[in-house]
Amino acid sequence: MLQEANAIATKAGLKVRALTPGFGAEIMGIDLSRPLDDATAAAIRDIWVEAGLILIRDPQADDEAQMRLSRVFGEMEPAATADMNDPANQYMMTLKYDPADEKPRFQTNYNFGGHDRAGYIPWHWDQSFMPTIVRGAVLRMEQPASKLGQTGFIDAIEAYERLSPEMQDRIDGLEVVYHFITDFLQCRFGVPADLKALPRETKSGGAKYEFPPVVHPMVITQRETGRKALKISPLQAQYLLGMDRTESDALLLELGTHLTDESHAYFHDWQKNDMLVWDNWRMIHHAQGVPLDVARSARRTTIMGDYAVGRYLDPALDRNRAVKRIVD
């Protein structure tokens, strides 16, 4: 078991360092320059399921190494927003902030804590506006930020286990309605109280997306272990289905504040070509953003999910319908 942060252990022949006392593990000594053998792939997967988040540090890692790692966790899924994908590789998405870019696609800059930030994204799990939860993602930092630019992670299993037995009973069976949000000032919780948007001229006219509301259970169970997770995506959660709105607002605020308590978070300080793989059925994450004059560039692959626990709020909509996807 992973006990103390920075403690090194050997697991299934792999060297593992805990990132926090509760979750996260760095796996050392993995050679991704050639195919992984089955035993090593199985060991990586097991460590990932146990830890929720794994780090592999390899300054030489490239797209090929990243895809090799991605396939350990399942089939990759191309992002349907073709303009964000590498024209030569549909599985590889580029997440980039370049201060010199005069045609930013959809990112608004923000200000909080007295500082301007580009690329800030509040706490969330990916694609909560879809009925099926993607399994995970691999993020490789091609060009780390010279300042800030950390990515934060919180374990929703740990958050569930920190709830009182009374609260665990109260939320059993509740469902959360999600709506896609691009204006973070509309977030109900999980954002700084002093958050302000910085108007930014977008010559392209910005990206507009219409996703119908989706419903997900508030608590989901990890298949492999039976542990429960407080599966709320703070960024897009709107209200609790079938509950009086005042009560719903109060309960979501209480649980959202509990879930996004950063004293339980791990913030990763990226080195060049670090790769982080998160279990999207379990972890929430958040991009701290960078100062407006600092560049940053990451490559992301997405792991397909079959966790069909959600549905469209409108029962007339086909849950498997094709939609245009976006990074959230």
Ligand SMILES: [Fe+2]
């Ligand atoms: Fe995300």
